[in-house]
Amino acid sequence: MTALWIAHVTVTDPDAYGLYAKAAGPAIAAHGGVFLARAGRYHVLEGADRARHVVARFPSLDAAVACYHSSEYQAALAHAKGASERDLVIVEETPPPSE
Secondary structure: OOEEEEEEEEEOOHHHHHHHHHHHHHHHHHOOOEEEEEOOOOOOOOOOOOOEEEEEEEOOHHHHHHHHHOHHHHHHHHHHHOOEEEEEEEEEOOOOOOO
16 A cells, blocks of 8 residues: 655755755655655645645555665755754555445
């Protein structure tokens, strides 16, 4: 079953966060991740506002978790840790209803 990586981010240091984004993209792609949304327009209906929202689809929950813990992603994440406030969740997608 596919899984979605959903991040809500407030960037506090754009230069350092740019280094994160540049390195995170290839790490995510290497684990089968494909971006569905990346910092596009949004509208908050409930909860805290974060200015950046990212959604990536992975082939499985295990692939998404492996990506997060990979050395490549952790190296990228080192740039984001002091440059942003983030919430990140990985959820399995619900399969489409059968016809």
